[in-house]
Amino acid sequence: xxxxxxxxxxxxxxxxxxxxxxxxxxxxxxxxxxAALLLVVSLFLPYWILKLQAPQFPDGLTVSAYVNRLxxxxxxxxxxxxxxxxxxxxxxxxxxxxxxxxxxxxxAGLLLAAFFIHSRWxxxxxxxxxxxxxxxxxxxxxxxxRYGHSLDPRAPLANAVGxxxxxxxxxxxxxxFHTLALPGPGLILAFIASVLVGFGLYHHRKAYKPLLxxxxxxxxxxx
Amino acid sequence: MRRRSxxxxxxxxxxxxxxxxxxxxxxxxAACTPGGGGxxxxxxxxxxDIINERGFTDEQVAAALKTYLPSGxxxxxxxxxxxxxxxxxxxxxxxxxxILKNIGVFTPEPWQGWGYGNVEQQAVFDAGNVRGNExxxxxxxxxALSETEGDYDGKLLFINDKANARVALIDLRDxxxxxxxxxPVSIVDHGGTFVTPNTEYVIEGGQYANPLGWDxxxxxxxxxxxxxxVTFWKVDxxxxxxxxxxxxxLELPPYWQDLCDSGKKVSEGWIFCNSFNVEMARGKVTDxxxxxxxxxxxxxxYLHVIDLKKAEALYEAGKTTEVDxxxxxxxxxxxxxxxxYFIPEPKSPHGADVTPGGEYIVVSGKLDPHVTIYSFxxxxxxxxxxxxxxxxxxxxxxxFDAVKEAQVEVGLGPLxxxxxxxxxxxxSIFLDSVVSRWSLGPPYKEGDEAWKLVGRIPINxxxxxxxxxxxxxxxxxxxxxVSLNKWSIDRFxxxxxxxxxxxxxxxxxxxxxxxxxxxxxxxxxGMQLLYDMPLALGEPHYAQIIKADKLEANxxxxxxxxxxxxxxxxxxxxxxxxxxxxxxRNGNTVEIWMTAIRSHYTPDRIDVKKGDHVIWHITNIDLSxxxxxxxxxxxxxxxxxxxxxxxxxxxxxxxxxxxxxFYCTEFCSALHLEMAGYFLVEP
Numbered sequence: 001x002x003x004x005x006x007x008x009x010x011x012x013x014x015x016x017x018x019x020x021x022x023x024x025x026x027x028x029x030x031x032x033x034x035a036a037l038l039l040v041v042s043l044f045l046p047y048w049i050l051k052l053q054a055p056q057f058p059d060g061l062t063v064s065a066y067v068n069r070l071x072x073x074x075x076x077x078x079x080x081x082x083x084x085x086x087x088x089x090x091x092x093x094x095x096x097x098x099x100x101x102x103x104x105x106x107x108a109g110l111l112l113a114a115f116f117i118h119s120r121w122x123x124x125x126x127x128x129x130x131x132x133x134x135x136x137x138x139x140x141x142x143x144x145x146r147y148g149h150s151l152d153p154r155a156p157l158a159n160a161v162g163x164x165x166x167x168x169x170x171x172x173x174x175x176x177f178h179t180l181a182l183p184g185p186g187l188i189l190a191f192i193a194s195v196l197v198g199f200g201l202y203h204h205r206k207a208y209k210p211l212l213x214x215x216x217x218x219x220x221x222x223x
Numbered sequence: 224m225r226r227r228s229x230x231x232x233x234x235x236x237x238x239x240x241x242x243x244x245x246x247x248x249x250x251x252x253a254a255c256t257p258g259g260g261g262x263x264x265x266x267x268x269x270x271x272d273i274i275n276e277r278g279f280t281d282e283q284v285a286a287a288l289k290t291y292l293p294s295g296x297x298x299x300x301x302x303x304x305x306x307x308x309x310x311x312x313x314x315x316x317x318x319x320x321x322i323l324k325n326i327g328v329f330t331p332e333p334w335q336g337w338g339y340g341n342v343e344q345q346a347v348f349d350a351g352n353v354r355g356n357e358x359x360x361x362x363x364x365x366x367a368l369s370e371t372e373g374d375y376d377g378k379l380l381f382i383n384d385k386a387n388a389r390v391a392l393i394d395l396r397d398x399x400x401x402x403x404x405x406x407p408v409s410i411v412d413h414g415g416t417f418v419t420p421n422t423e424y425v426i427e428g429g430q431y432a433n434p435l436g437w438d439x440x441x442x443x444x445x446x447x448x449x450x451x452x453v454t455f456w457k458v459d460x461x462x463x464x465x466x467x468x469x470x471x472x473l474e475l476p477p478y479w480q481d482l483c484d485s486g487k488k489v490s491e492g493w494i495f496c497n498s499f500n501v502e503m504a505r506g507k508v509t510d511x512x513x514x515x516x517x518x519x520x521x522x523x524x525y526l527h528v529i530d531l532k533k534a535e536a537l538y539e540a541g542k543t544t545e546v547d548x549x550x551x552x553x554x555x556x557x558x559x560x561x562x563x564y565f566i567p568e569p570k571s572p573h574g575a576d577v578t579p580g581g582e583y584i585v586v587s588g589k590l591d592p593h594v595t596i597y598s599f600x601x602x603x604x605x606x607x608x609x610x611x612x613x614x615x616x617x618x619x620x621x622x623f624d625a626v627k628e629a630q631v632e633v634g635l636g637p638l639x640x641x642x643x644x645x646x647x648x649x650x651s652i653f654l655d656s657v658v659s660r661w662s663l664g665p666p667y668k669e670g671d672e673a674w675k676l677v678g679r680i681p682i683n684x685x686x687x688x689x690x691x692x693x694x695x696x697x698x699x700x701x702x703x704x705v706s707l708n709k710w711s712i713d714r715f716x717x718x719x720x721x722x723x724x725x726x727x728x729x730x731x732x733x734x735x736x737x738x739x740x741x742x743x744x745x746x747x748x749g750m751q752l753l754y755d756m757p758l759a760l761g762e763p764h765y766a767q768i769i770k771a772d773k774l775e776a777n778x779x780x781x782x783x784x785x786x787x788x789x790x791x792x793x794x795x796x797x798x799x800x801x802x803x804x805x806x807x808r809n810g811n812t813v814e815i816w817m818t819a820i821r822s823h824y825t826p827d828r829i830d831v832k833k834g835d836h837v838i839w840h841i842t843n844i845d846l847s848x849x850x851x852x853x854x855x856x857x858x859x860x861x862x863x864x865x866x867x868x869x870x871x872x873x874x875x876x877x878x879x880x881x882x883x884x885f886y887c888t889e890f891c892s893a894l895h896l897e898m899a900g901y902f903l904v905e906p
Contacts, residue, residue: 057847
């Protein structure tokens with residue numbers, strides 16, 4: 001009977017088998033590797049983009065949310081937010097912004113670690129990257145709700161606008177502003193990475209399940 | 224595998240022929256429709272109906288179309304015009320002729336908060352005080368844009384104040400005045416400002432002679448004691464400031480020096496200034512003939528030719544005397560060292576203008592119907608050959624015939640000349656009220672085409688200076704020219720007896736149709752008058768027209784960072800920012816750090832005691848374009864303009880007790896009226 005370590009790592013691929021069916025074993029590595037790369041690239045791209053149009057801003061305003069910061073017309077938007085009494089952006093998602101870079105690098109690292117796991121335990125390493133974009137959206141939704149429901153009642157327009165939850169994607173209207181929220185290229189890469197991880201898991205199972213079954217069958221035949 | 228169609232559509236000749244013919248028929252049909260396709264479906268009706276109703280000629284319609292800018296479209300050029308005795312500079316878009324800004328310079332300007340409390344602006348004004356007297360107006364005459372290799376670079380603008388012999392520097396990043404320098408040598412000036420081709424120096428020519436410095440001397444001692452001057456202000460391009468400690472002046476005979484121009488390209492390093500009282504007239508009381516007659520009695524005045532490189536070397540070698548602490552190269556030194564030469568020029572000239580390549584200097588004597596063109600090469604040869612006679616002070620006067628290149632008859636009262644890119648010069652003709660276009664000689668025009676009058680466009684009325692698009696640089700653009708007319712007479716609805724001036728935009732893009740025109744006539748010969756602009760805040764003298772994209776590359780849309788101090792052009796580390804607003808008392812001094820944002824001041828209540836000294840810093844922490852806040856403190860004569868990001872400081876003694884509301888003077892938001900506070904001064 002194999003040790004716990006062997007059971008987690010799974011069986012090594014015999015050399016002749018690897019030589020004969022190299023693509024079969026490289027496929028999951030390729031998917032995981034590309035997904036890890038995309039996640040790292042996504043760190044440099046905005047995940048969520050908010051565009052605002054109003055008569056007095058003929059060029060519009062844009063705020064881009066990266067995993068650790070906001071860029072674009074942030075100061076102008078902060079200035080405008082005080083009319084409706086929204087809290088300053090610096091108080092939002094502090095924890096998320098502080099850990100996001102390391103967390104995503106860890107996600108990518110886990111995917112690379114999955115190269116060495118030939119058992120079903122690989123799911124544990126792949127799952128965080130698989131679910132990451134959904135978790136990002138859930139967190140964003142939470143903060144949008146939180147900001148729309150933390151208006152300072154003393155702000156000039158707090159009562160006129162009232163509590164609201166800005167939509168996570170798509171158009172909305174707040175006072176004279178038409179807004180449009182869009183997924184950023186970073187988030188799109190994270191979603192692609194998630195799908196690639198899914199494919200990776202499928203091909204992982206396709207490669208290693210028969211190998212494991214065969215080894216188990218041999219062990220069964222020669223106890 | 225990619226599929227290919229057997230024959231591409233565009234190769235199928237019969238089909239293409241049918242399509243082309245159809246398209247042509249459709250276009251012709253559209254063109255023949257009344258209203259040229261605009262039809263009568265618009266709310267304002269067909270433009271053809273408007274033209275017919277208002278009785279416009281084809282030429283008037285063309286003029287309107289050439290100057291109209293639809294909402295939101297920007298002008299191609301900006302003209303910086305002197306504001307005359309308004310003491311300001313006026314920025315005007317071309318071809319629309321719309322005023323973009325009146326830049327406060329020598330005169331306080333309340334909209335820009337220019338000179339109404341800001342301590343650093345106060346220091347700029349005070350540097351221009353004249354012997355301790357606060358002078359709060361100026362007679363701005365000749366703006367000069369900074370140049371790099373003889374071409375406008377859009378970085379700085381200089382302007383002189385004739386009334387008080389001062390020069391101001393405007394930074395074109397924010398179009399605000401940063402510096403005023405007072406000439407210690409002269410009471411008044413005129414022939415400023417002009418820059419050298421890389422803006423090493425700003426030239427300030429003098430005008431009415433006086434004993435240098437502020438000495439008294441009766442007019443009887445005119446020849447011995449009165450002197451003219453030209454001053455070379457050193458420009459520190461890195462600091463964007465005039466460096467007074469590296470500037471110097473030349474002592475000149477009291478000939479009433481006038482306009483100057485820098486040599487360019489082949490003549491770089493030389494300066495040309497004219498003069499108009501070589502007669503040394505002293506007026507009717509002294510001489511029995513008034514200045515008008517006395518100063519124009521002689522046949523000639525003198526074009527001054529100055530070797531600036533030699534003058535600079537003399538200054539650096541310390542061969543100067545000091546007047547009021549300001550270094551001056553004495554006249555005798557200028558003569559001995561070969562820095563200064565004279566050339567006879569037709570009397571009472573106005574304008575010494577160097578051609579784009581630097582080969583010629585064009586001078587117009589107001590009482591001679593010709594422009595006189597001197598060759599720089601011939602001037603150099605005459606100097607080398609010592610082909611001169613000394614004048615009464617010993618200055619070498621070069622032989623006129625040896626240095627004259629040509630004379631072109633252009634009309635009565637020629638003043639000032641500009642250039643285009645097609646080899647033509649344009650001269651304002653004051654008495655005839657026309658602008659004359661004439662051709663230059665080689666290398667611009669050869670043979671029969673050279674030195675010919677080719678157009679005379681009437682203007683309304685009495686043109687002074689003219690300004691062509693980049694028309695005094697090494698590469699004029701040759702499309703627009705503005706005639707800065709002294710009189711408007713009947714051009715506008717009369718607003719009482721003081722009439723506005725008339726700035727007329729002229730299209731000079733078309734070459735002449737006929738080879739020459741009659742000098743007495745009014746044949747524009749290809750030029751077209753486009754637009755009359757009334758200017759009702761002073762008398763613009765000279766103007767310069769710069770391509771707008773050069774300015775756009777350099778101009779701030781908003782200040783780069785919150786807490787920007789425009790006087791230092793840097794962030795002030797002590798500027799109030801959001802979160803550090805406070806009031807501190809230190810003995811009798813109360814210091815306030817206040818922020819302004821749409822639509823409130825923080826703090827919005829200030830308590831002091833009568834007699835306290837108040838230092839008040841305010842930062843506009845809005846960064847939206849145009850979110851400018853004002854700050855008016857009635858009772859204390861304070862009004863500020865706080866553009867996005869700007870910080871400013873006011874300082875005063877709370878001499879009046881009382882309750883003073885302060886408020887924002889710019890309609891900054893829907894809650895603008897609520898943007899106010901109280902300054903409480905306890906008795």
